Amino acid sequence: MHEMSLAENILQIVEGAALDQGLQRVTEVRLEIGTLSGVEPEALRLCLEIVFKGSLAEEARVELIEIVGKGWCLSCQTEVTLHALYDPCPQCGKYPVQVTGGSEMRVKDLLAE
Amino acid sequence: MCTVCGCGQGETKIEGQTHVHGSGHAHTHADGTTHSHSHNHEHHHDRPHHYGLGPAHAHAPGLSQARMVRIEQDILGQNNRHAAANRQRFREHGQFAVNLVSSPGSGKTTLLVETIRRLGDTTPLAVIEGDQQTQFDADRIRATGAIALQINTGKGCHLDAHMVGHALDTLDLADDSLVLIENVGNLVCPAAFDLGEAHKVVILSVTEGEDKPLKYPDMFHAADLMLLNKIDLLPHLRFDVARCMEYAHRVNPNLVVIQVSATSGEGLDAWIAWLRHGMEHAQAIRLETVAALKQRVAELEAQLRTT
Numbered sequence A: 001m002h003e004m005s006l007a008e009n010i011l012q013i014v015e016g017a018a019l020d021q022g023l024q025r026v027t028e029v030r031l032e033i034g035t036l037s038g039v040e041p042e043a044l045r046l047c048l049e050i051v052f053k054g055s056l057a058e059e060a061r062v063e064l065i066e067i068v069g070k071g072w073c074l075s076c077q078t079e080v081t082l083h084a085l086y087d088p089c090p091q092c093g094k095y096p097v098q099v100t101g102g103s104e105m106r107v108k109d110l111l112a113e
Numbered sequence B: 001m002c003t004v005c006g007c008g009q010g011e012t013k014i015e016g017q018t019h020v021h022g023s024g025h026a027h028t029h030a031d032g033t034t035h036s037h038s039h040n041h042e043h044h045h046d047r048p049h050h051y052g053l054g055p056a057h058a059h060a061p062g063l064s065q066a067r068m069v070r071i072e073q074d075i076l077g078q079n080n081r082h083a084a085a086n087r088q089r090f091r092e093h094g095q096f097a098v099n100l101v102s103s104p105g106s107g108k109t110t111l112l113v114e115t116i117r118r119l120g121d122t123t124p125l126a127v128i129e130g131d132q133q134t135q136f137d138a139d140r141i142r143a144t145g146a147i148a149l150q151i152n153t154g155k156g157c158h159l160d161a162h163m164v165g166h167a168l169d170t171l172d173l174a175d176d177s178l179v180l181i182e183n184v185g186n187l188v189c190p191a192a193f194d195l196g197e198a199h200k201v202v203i204l205s206v207t208e209g210e211d212k213p214l215k216y217p218d219m220f221h222a223a224d225l226m227l228l229n230k231i232d233l234l235p236h237l238r239f240d241v242a243r244c245m246e247y248a249h250r251v252n253p254n255l256v257v258i259q260v261s262a263t264s265g266e267g268l269d270a271w272i273a274w275l276r277h278g279m280e281h282a283q284a285i286r287l288e289t290v291a292a293l294k295q296r297v298a299e300l301e302a303q304l305r306t307t
């Protein structure tokens, strides 16, 4: 994945909010990352550490909230848990399963002063 | 300036120039408002940007306590806003834009050169070339006589909608043009970055193995058309075309597949027909919009006369 550009985008969102709301220092950043988003959590943490250096979020703790992959199986007509994109339905083994959750990549909130 | 215009990536170069804003352009803000401004500057963002989110300022002066600020923003939201602006622009001008994605060396540039030759110089078109380094691919396109613009992404592994928006400013294309965008050779990252194109076209060459659609499913899922290239080499390889198509359809049941050889020309007629169809469709939408606007103006004029 492209964790570096994601990290840059996250910093931009944080800096935008800081300007908007007059924040001096960000102490925590909470991100919602779906398990089907393709994001490598450890790689993202590493990139954030690099990107946050010298910014108002330099010392921010990063919390990653995992959102479990979910899909709608067209054959079973039920919601099922998905571990990978484009996997078959874990109940009936058929395709396709329409992804209904787990591809999120969002900045949820901040703790800031 | 405007933080939506995320010009933080200082490494991007368009035609060898460090990316500088030279002309006016419109920005769409997170709150949905759009404004245009003309500017000529290296990127500095000096004006606060209003996201319109988060709680009202519960500022108690002198109280420097950590507080929670709600953000709820998509990490790729900014790219998506730029992409929407590009898409709107293509639509207004009847331009048909395709985003060609593949791993390095699958034959994108060779295919584009051959495509341009076959479309002939009566078809208005331009190519936007994305590579980390060098102008080689844009030079290969220009050798055909077509307009090409090179974007170098530096360490960036994909084009983004913002870079493409600037390329469009520079190109200032004619109405009803075909816009061919060759993305950076990479089967992973470009899948996540909408450029505002009508379709992503994934190119897979038979030397890469038939398992690629399953190994890199995001790209095959995001594409609407797959060009299976270098089929002239099939007699020399053990590549199972049927299995490759089955894998591709597993991740994307609606994927259209055209088998081609950019060097022998096999299958290219079908690809050219696909492009021409897309161009006609884009032009038809523009003409419909123009006709609707004209009718509206005529109605308003008639109303004015009767009152």
Ligand SMILES: Nc1nc2c(ncn2[C@@H]2O[C@H](COP(=O)(O)OP(=O)(O)OP(=O)(O)O)[C@@H](O)[C@H]2O)c(=O)[nH]1
Binding pocket: B102, B103, B104, B105, B106, B107, B108, B109, B110, B111, B137, B184, B185, B229, B230, B231, B232, B233, B260, B261, B262, B263, B264
């Ligand atoms: N045999 C054969 N070779 C091809 C075909 N298409 C392209 N090639 C060769 O494949 C090599 C790479 O082609 P390019 O067109 O540069 O590939 P590309 O996808 O633009 O590469 P990057 O921009 O570096 O990602 C060149 O040596 C081409 O001559 C084809 O249909 N058949």
Ligand SMILES: [Mg+2]
Binding pocket: B108, B109, B110, B137, B182
């Ligand atoms: Mg190329």
Ligand SMILES: [Zn+2]
Binding pocket: A073, A074, A075, A076, A077, A089, A090, A091, A092, A093, A094
């Ligand atoms: Zn099922």
